[in-house]
Amino acid sequence: MQSEHRLRSRIRALSDGAATGLAVLSTLLVVAPLVAIFVYLIYRGASSISLAFFTDVPKPVGEPGGGMANAILGSAILLGVGSLIGVPIGISGGIFLAEFGRGTKLANAIRFTADVLNGVPSIVMGIAVYSLIVVPQGHFSAFSGGVALGIMMIPTVCRTTEEMLLMVPNAVREAALALGVPNWRSVLAITVKTASPGIITGCMLAFARVAGETAPLIFTAFGNVGWSARLDEPISALPLQIYVYALSPYDEWHRLAWAGSLVLIVLIVLAVSLVRYVTSRGVLKGAS
Amino acid sequence: MGVGIEVTNLNAWYGTNHTLQDINLPIPANHATALIGPSGCGKSTFVRCLNRMHETNPIARVTGTVLIGGLDIYQDAKPVEIRRRVGMVFQRPNPFPTMSIYDNVAAGLKLNGYSNRRALDEIVERSLKNSALWDEVKDDLKKKSGASLSGGQQQRLCIARALAVDPEVLLMDEPASALDPVSTAKIEDLIFQLKSQYTIVIVTHNMQQAARVAEKTGFFLNGRMVEFDSTHKIFTNPSDKRTEDYITGRFG
Numbered sequence: 001m002q003s004e005h006r007l008r009s010r011i012r013a014l015s016d017g018a019a020t021g022l023a024v025l026s027t028l029l030v031v032a033p034l035v036a037i038f039v040y041l042i043y044r045g046a047s048s049i050s051l052a053f054f055t056d057v058p059k060p061v062g063e064p065g066g067g068m069a070n071a072i073l074g075s076a077i078l079l080g081v082g083s084l085i086g087v088p089i090g091i092s093g094g095i096f097l098a099e100f101g102r103g104t105k106l107a108n109a110i111r112f113t114a115d116v117l118n119g120v121p122s123i124v125m126g127i128a129v130y131s132l133i134v135v136p137q138g139h140f141s142a143f144s145g146g147v148a149l150g151i152m153m154i155p156t157v158c159r160t161t162e163e164m165l166l167m168v169p170n171a172v173r174e175a176a177l178a179l180g181v182p183n184w185r186s187v188l189a190i191t192v193k194t195a196s197p198g199i200i201t202g203c204m205l206a207f208a209r210v211a212g213e214t215a216p217l218i219f220t221a222f223g224n225v226g227w228s229a230r231l232d233e234p235i236s237a238l239p240l241q242i243y244v245y246a247l248s249p250y251d252e253w254h255r256l257a258w259a260g261s262l263v264l265i266v267l268i269v270l271a272v273s274l275v276r277y278v279t280s281r282g283v284l285k286g287a288s
Numbered sequence: 289m290g291v292g293i294e295v296t297n298l299n300a301w302y303g304t305n306h307t308l309q310d311i312n313l314p315i316p317a318n319h320a321t322a323l324i325g326p327s328g329c330g331k332s333t334f335v336r337c338l339n340r341m342h343e344t345n346p347i348a349r350v351t352g353t354v355l356i357g358g359l360d361i362y363q364d365a366k367p368v369e370i371r372r373r374v375g376m377v378f379q380r381p382n383p384f385p386t387m388s389i390y391d392n393v394a395a396g397l398k399l400n401g402y403s404n405r406r407a408l409d410e411i412v413e414r415s416l417k418n419s420a421l422w423d424e425v426k427d428d429l430k431k432k433s434g435a436s437l438s439g440g441q442q443q444r445l446c447i448a449r450a451l452a453v454d455p456e457v458l459l460m461d462e463p464a465s466a467l468d469p470v471s472t473a474k475i476e477d478l479i480f481q482l483k484s485q486y487t488i489v490i491v492t493h494n495m496q497q498a499a500r501v502a503e504k505t506g507f508f509l510n511g512r513m514v515e516f517d518s519t520h521k522i523f524t525n526p527s528d529k530r531t532e533d534y535i536t537g538r539f540g
Contacts, residue, residue, distance in 0.1 A: 103346075171382035175446070177344055179396035179453055180372030189399055194386050 045258035074236040081146025086153025094161025118155035123215035130219035142235035145221025153206040160202025164195040214239040290487030291357030292317040298352035322498035325508035339374035375450030381442035383434030392434040396453035419448035440471025
């Protein structure tokens with residue numbers, strides 16, 4: 001009896017250890033690629049980062065130095081336009097799917113469309129916006145690039161918003177309705193607010209994803225070797241600049257491409273952390 | 289002040305399920321009325337018909353007349369107006385998780401466009417005092433989330449939230465069934481005090497609770513109201529055999 005009991009507890013301890021070890025191993029496997037990429041980028045790119053990188057525009061071939069200041073500004077403008085389009089439309093769509101259209105044919109059609117849109121290759125998105133905006137206007141523009149990025153953000157924002165709203169317990173909705181709060185107001189002030197941490201995460205995910213997109217910008221924002229902050233002119237973007245430099249035959253440009261990649265990743269991390277910090281302030285003690 | 293409720297020929301459905309059949313019931317003003325009966329007998333559906341929460345379910349339907357203080361709530365008023373006059377406390381405490389204690393109590397007023405801060409402060413304090421929670425939370429009103437309180441405190445917070453919009457009727461759907469005995473006793477004390485100002489309808493599985501807090505008791509069974517009388521009569525000398533079987537524990 002005694003020995004059988006001891007054997008069992010030994011097996012239990014062993015399987016517990018195995019499960020924990022497996023979980024830790026999986027975590028490491030998840031984090032490893034990110035760390036590897038980051039370390040490699042620092043190794044290849046850090047030495048080319050100087051103050052000039054953040055203040056100068058690209059120099060012609062053969063001239064040393066030059067930076068990606070215009071590309072950093074361009075990426076910020078493109079992502080700003082993209083977020084202005086993608087976030088409000090995506091969130092509104094998600095609210096409709098979760099709160100107003102639940103179970104209706106229209107909602108099912110929208111959900112299906114969003115999922116398909118999510119799977120559309122980004123180069124196709126670029127060509128679509130090219131024929132819808134660039135061709136009629138007759139020129140490449142920052143605006144068309146922003147639209148392409150914005151459309152790419154919509155499905156991610158929409159579906160995560162829906163998922164997060166559906167996680168809000170029905171009891172919370174009923175509590176608001178039972179106070180005589182109209183449904184639309186209860187949705188905006190209670191349900192969406194309760195789900196807002198998750199919704200913000202969804203927006204950040206979409207933002208980070210399109211921040212590194214090159215393909216949809218090739219036919220829309222096009223790129224620009226000089227300064228431009230205008231929405232109706234071609235504009236530079238970090239991923240575009242990296243793409244052009246990496247394809248070039250010049251060592252100097254290769255180094256700048258590595259540096260640009262490092263800066264792009266760091267800027268995305270900074271932007272996401274900033275939003276997280278700003279939105280996490282004012283959270284109450286014990287709030288779930 | 290509370291007002292009386294007059295229910296006539298009330299029928300309610302969930303889809304094809306006829307959950308309430310021909311309910312007729314006079315609920316007196318400024319008293320507590322308890323509704324007892326086995327699970328699934330329709331008592332929760334019944335109270336949800338009194339503030340038109342039943343119809344928030346898309347497959348739900350209701351017919352019949354409910355007069356609250358003389359007002360026909362299904363003919364002459366919008367659901368949001370009724371729900372401001374008829375407060376509700378649910379089985380599980382459901383404070384708004386992202387709001388502070390203060391905002392939870394003020395929510396009904398704020399979300400309906402009321403913004404006088406001085407008056408809000410007073411209403412929040414009075415509501416929390418009326419729900420016997422003030423002394424426990426007065427130092428953390430705006431610092432702590434409503435969700436950080438214990439279960440019993442959360443339920444009193446929900447009562448304060450319902451009281452803050454100054455209703456005439458308070459519906460309580462098994463308000464203490466998720467709470468420990470000490471919290472339950474506090475809620476019962478509270479019901480005892482509140483019934484001087486509000487008409488209270490309380491659904492309960494706990495027959496001792498009905499006997500302790502309510503002057504009138506209705507017994508529901510299979511979607512029908514079997515018997516409605518003074519609590520004393522229901523528990524000592526019921527007229528219907530089924531009521532007697534239920535309160536003596538022969539079923540349910």
